[in-house]
Amino acid sequence: MKKKGVGIGSTFYGTGYGNGFPDVSRAKAVLKEDGKVAVHVGATEVGQGSKTIMSQMAAEVMSIPLNDIIFICEDTKNMPDSGTAAASRQTYNTGNAIKLACEDLRKKVIENAFKELKLNSSVGLTLKNGEIYLKTLPSKNISLKELALCLLKNKELPLIGEGSFTAQTIEMDEETGQGAPYWPYTFNVYGVIVEVDTETGLIDIIKAVCAQDVGKAINPEMIEGQMDGGFAMGLGYSIYEDLGLKEGKMKNKNFTNYLIPTALDVPELEKFIIEDPESTGPFGAKGIGEPVMLGVAPAVLNAIYDAVGVRITQVPVTPDRLLRALKEERRE
Amino acid sequence: MSLKNVYVAKTLDEVLNLLNQYGCESKLIAGGTDVIIQLREKEISPKVLVDISNLSEINFIDESEDKITIGACTTFTTIAESSILKDKLKGLVQSAESVGSPQIRNAATIGGNICNASMAADIVPPLLALDAEVLIESKAGKRRILLDHFLMGKGKVDIKPEEIVTAITFNKPKNREALGFGKLGLRKALAIARISTAIYLSLDEENTCRKIRIANGAVGFRGMREKEVENIFIGKQLTEDVINMGIEKLREELNQRLAGRSSAEFKTTAIAGIFKKALLETANNCKE
Numbered sequence A: 001m002k003k004k005g006v007g008i009g010s011t012f013y014g015t016g017y018g019n020g021f022p023d024v025s026r027a028k029a030v031l032k033e034d035g036k037v038a039v040h041v042g043a044t045e046v047g048q049g050s051k052t053i054m055s056q057m058a059a060e061v062m063s064i065p066l067n068d069i070i071f072i073c074e075d076t077k078n079m080p081d082s083g084t085a086a087a088s089r090q091t092y093n094t095g096n097a098i099k100l101a102c103e104d105l106r107k108k109v110i111e112n113a114f115k116e117l118k119l120n121s122s123v124g125l126t127l128k129n130g131e132i133y134l135k136t137l138p139s140k141n142i143s144l145k146e147l148a149l150c151l152l153k154n155k156e157l158p159l160i161g162e163g164s165f166t167a168q169t170i171e172m173d174e175e176t177g178q179g180a181p182y183w184p185y186t187f188n189v190y191g192v193i194v195e196v197d198t199e200t201g202l203i204d205i206i207k208a209v210c211a212q213d214v215g216k217a218i219n220p221e222m223i224e225g226q227m228d229g230g231f232a233m234g235l236g237y238s239i240y241e242d243l244g245l246k247e248g249k250m251k252n253k254n255f256t257n258y259l260i261p262t263a264l265d266v267p268e269l270e271k272f273i274i275e276d277p278e279s280t281g282p283f284g285a286k287g288i289g290e291p292v293m294l295g296v297a298p299a300v301l302n303a304i305y306d307a308v309g310v311r312i313t314q315v316p317v318t319p320d321r322l323l324r325a326l327k328e329e330r331r332e
Numbered sequence B: 001m002s003l004k005n006v007y008v009a010k011t012l013d014e015v016l017n018l019l020n021q022y023g024c025e026s027k028l029i030a031g032g033t034d035v036i037i038q039l040r041e042k043e044i045s046p047k048v049l050v051d052i053s054n055l056s057e058i059n060f061i062d063e064s065e066d067k068i069t070i071g072a073c074t075t076f077t078t079i080a081e082s083s084i085l086k087d088k089l090k091g092l093v094q095s096a097e098s099v100g101s102p103q104i105r106n107a108a109t110i111g112g113n114i115c116n117a118s119m120a121a122d123i124v125p126p127l128l129a130l131d132a133e134v135l136i137e138s139k140a141g142k143r144r145i146l147l148d149h150f151l152m153g154k155g156k157v158d159i160k161p162e163e164i165v166t167a168i169t170f171n172k173p174k175n176r177e178a179l180g181f182g183k184l185g186l187r188k189a190l191a192i193a194r195i196s197t198a199i200y201l202s203l204d205e206e207n208t209c210r211k212i213r214i215a216n217g218a219v220g221f222r223g224m225r226e227k228e229v230e231n232i233f234i235g236k237q238l239t240e241d242v243i244n245m246g247i248e249k250l251r252e253e254l255n256q257r258l259a260g261r262s263s264a265e266f267k268t269t270a271i272a273g274i275f276k277k278a279l280l281e282t283a284n285n286c287k288e
């Protein structure tokens, strides 16, 4: 018999290394001869899209087109350390460092511009759309490109901005359990509808919904991509992926036995991006890489409970495990 | 022995000559979806590969007055899309559709599936339920053999190194007869059968079972007929009670066959749902 059930799984997750461990990201922003800005940063692109959103952040601060950002990463000779692409920390931590580095460069650009423009001070000077100009008299202006050429002539290039960001976390007191081990936290909720076949133990996910707190969406489409990917991984974790550990040894060592969901197994995911800017985040952004998969398994297990009245406490819920649990339940 | 040559054959004659020349040093490769893996795993080490994937002579689905014949090199995609096989032979189409993924179905052949003789080969239960015959050729001549006898065990079939399977043939379903199929895989694509079942059923006007042939896959060392279970149904109306008796018998059979295996409990439980659904679908299809 096929039985339907609804389940919700809600999580909150502290991003970053946490617990007082020094969590430092560094970045450099460099004005090049052609007016483009090179960002040197130790953030590693692992498919999560860090290159894209960090370039976006730099372009935003420098007020230049995305194409004028030269993003340099994954080459330790050419970049400062920005920590690992782990703990869902790069957007928040390294994003902050890039923002600081670009703000530093922006300040230096404006200071150099007022000298070139032969003004009394830098008050009222601003940088927008690749131009530095006086707000009260916009005809007093110089483009980043022109400025870079002047600086080159005066042998004042490269102009470098630097930024370093250290997250604020406080080790927990082992005695009292008090402290502030993480900041910020990211919130997530999944809802799924499952159909359980009580004769075969097969579980079909009919519909899934994800609402993801992101602080501020730097790139909404890429966040949706992360949600789709996180959901598929969470689904695999919930009902398919079984290492088959026996006395510490993996039985399922290949993808014939270690099953991951195929495109046919992953239903359409309805996605909601929740924006509530985080005051310490770059433009309000927070990390979401791991959070997007955490709520899936609890939601699926709750939905199974709703469908057949059996609490499963071990993942993955493979058909044989589910049938065994149903049998035991009937016996009791 | 290391691989020396790959012959891409254009005609059946060429194949028969090559097989005759190289004998057990040769290996036929059709879609290669099993052979390539076996080569990589060093389970086989032929001196020559005879590639028959371009052999149009044995890539066909033929229909005569009372028979259907499928060439050995016919792919699962072709079988799944065949207009000859749909309706009464839906079970054959469903089993072809359940193989691997689109890429695998585009390459993998019915002949390769049978000759690889995996216990979970998806096309085998439907063909056993159809009481299909295997047509075999060598330079010395032709022979035909029931699939049930051709399959000898896990990875073993009754074929000599000089021989090639050219086709599979079976009787067309008559009025009020149909073939059904059910498969339990652990996901919706690229899933090796944990259980597969095929039922050939002939019902009279009173819903009484005139003939039935049941074959299961992945519950024994090869796909096999369930004659004890068939006996429960023959001559009886397909009532709820009779179906349940059949399922009980099926469970008994599986229990004996799978005794001692870790999968026994799961398979003897799960077969009920798979079998019942396939049986009811087949019965409905008989009436249409």
Ligand SMILES: Cc1cc2nc3c(=O)[nH]c(=O)nc-3n(C[C@H](O)[C@H](O)[C@H](O)COP(=O)(O)OP(=O)(O)OC[C@H]3O[C@@H](n4cnc5c(N)ncnc54)[C@H](O)[C@@H]3O)c2cc1C
Pocket (backbone or CB within 6 Å): B027, B028, B029, B030, B031, B032, B033, B034, B035, B036, B072, B073, B098, B099, B100, B101, B104, B107, B108, B109, B110, B111, B112, B113, B114, B115, B116, B120, B121, B122, B123, B159, B163, B164, B165, B166, B190, B191, B192, B193
């Ligand atoms: C990713 C993946 C998923 C798969 N999923 C499934 C599945 O869901 N269900 C399933 O049943 N199988 C599955 N398989 C196994 C395989 O695809 C099938 O067994 C397929 O039918 C083999 O056909 P082939 O043409 O590729 O055979 P090949 O690999 O070319 O040959 C297989 C064997 O048959 C012999 N042979 C081939 N043709 C002939 C012939 N005409 N005469 C005599 N001997 C011959 C070969 O010498 C070899 O020993 C899967 C394989 C892969 C790699």
